[in-house]
Amino acid sequence: MTLLLYGIVRADHPLPPGLRAVVAGDLAVVVSDIGSSAELAAEDARAHLNVLCGLVVDGPILPLRFGSMAPDDQAVRDSALLPNAAAVRLELDRLTGMVEVRVQLAFDETAALEALADTDPDLAQPITGFDAAIARGRRIADHVKEWSRQRSGELLGGLSTAMVRLDEPDDGTQHWALLVRHDEIHRVAESIAAMPSTVTATALGPLPPYAFASLPTRTPSRWGFD
Amino acid sequence: MTSVIQSPGASTSLADVLNIVLDKGIVIDAFVRVSVIGIELLTIEARIVIASVDTYIRYVEAMQQLGSLPRRTAPALPAPSPVAVYPQPVVPPVETT
Structure with missing residues (x-):
């Protein structure tokens, strides 16, 4: 068994x-x-x-x-x-009364790219060669990530007891786990629905608190007993 | 009215499920952890790399359009896919004029 x-x-x-x-x-x-x-x-x-x-x-x-x-x-x-x-x-x-909600935010990055073109006009210059284009694209992606991270913090900051950034793929989307009170999940949903139209939010929940539950790791005794 | 927070269930994609469950949760050393068969993690990772390159090119082309056009008439970026999940859909490159 x-x-x-x-x-x-x-x-x-x-x-x-x-x-x-x-x-x-x-x-x-x-x-x-x-x-x-x-x-x-x-x-x-x-x-x-x-x-x-x-x-x-x-x-x-x-x-x-x-x-x-x-x-x-x-x-x-x-x-x-x-x-x-x-x-x-x-x-x-x-964690009593708490659940996890996962939120993905996808931004209209035009504003981020415009700001970047102003501060670093070289990034908008013509470029030749695949490797050079990829290197530049990666630099731009890093800037967009930073910008998206900041925007996410502004949008999600007030919604939860705790939040963790899970993943930050190169396409500029942001993945966060929020720890919210189960009886306030509707309030969170309303806040997500009220986000500006320049951000596309999807959310999944209530989930078990994967991103928030932990136990102290115990160092096993070398001799096999504590 | 349906909530904007989707309930996890049958409509949750397997990719999302694996993203939540795999390698997450509390580990207790004494318990055996069996490996999970039938999950092609390598495929998923390869698709992420392809999606990254695709995004880089998209950014570079969008920036060049910003640089070559008078500001305020800058073209909008193609809308990012609303749900970025693994595996990611391939976004066609931006057409330059």
């Missing part, structure tokens, strides 16, 4: 059918029994996320890495709950 692990919750967290809790005191790990099959496919990632999204609306959850497995209940208690209990309780308390 192998257990597939989803996340750490409080022991009284309601669970949907198909899942069960491995409980130790006031804490629990949500698991499912998967027999002996130890292979996961991309679609299992969707199932994993669906489980966590279903759980987070009923209370705080610390998401575990997708694909984490344990041989039996006792291993789950010994490794996930007992050594970290105090830290887990703190994290669950901190």
Whole structure:
């Protein structure tokens, strides 16, 4: 029997059918029994996320890495709950009532490019050669990123308790994770809908707090015990 | 009225799901982590590089148009794709006049 692990919750967290809790005191790990099959496919990632999204609306959850497995209940208690209990309780308390919302912002960069053409007219001069064009394009992209980052901070700053920049692809879009109160998610949605027309915002949520939940990493004892 | 915040679910693209889930979440050393089969991460990364080059060229051409035209009549950039996800759609290069 192998257990597939989803996340750490409080022991009284309601669970949907198909899942069960491995409980130790006031804490629990949500698991499912998967027999002996130890292979996961991309679609299992969707199932994993669906489980966590279903759980987070009923209370705080610390998401575990997708694909984490344990041989039996006792291993789950010994490794996930007992050594970290105090830290887990703190994290669950901190994240109570909170959910993650991911926001992608795509800007109309014309304003950024115009400002750049004013401050650095050389960048607007004709250029020949593929490598030179790529090098210049990268420089421009760096400026656009900086500008987009600043604009994102202005637009998203007031919406959340905490925010983390996740990713900054070269196309100028900005990806952020916001930690927001679940009961205020509509207010956040309204603020996103009210953004100026020069920015295209898409948002996904409520998600488990992937970008905000953490436990202190324990340095394993060299001798195998603490 | 639908909220501008999309709920995660069946309509979420697999690329978005993987972006959220893969290599994220708390790691507990004692637990085995099985690898996930069927995910072509290399393909995704290659597409990101191609999209970057495409963006660089787009910026350079847009800047040159800004430099060669009187300000205020500068052409607008082609609209960025509204949702930038992996894999990214290929944006056709800007046509220069």
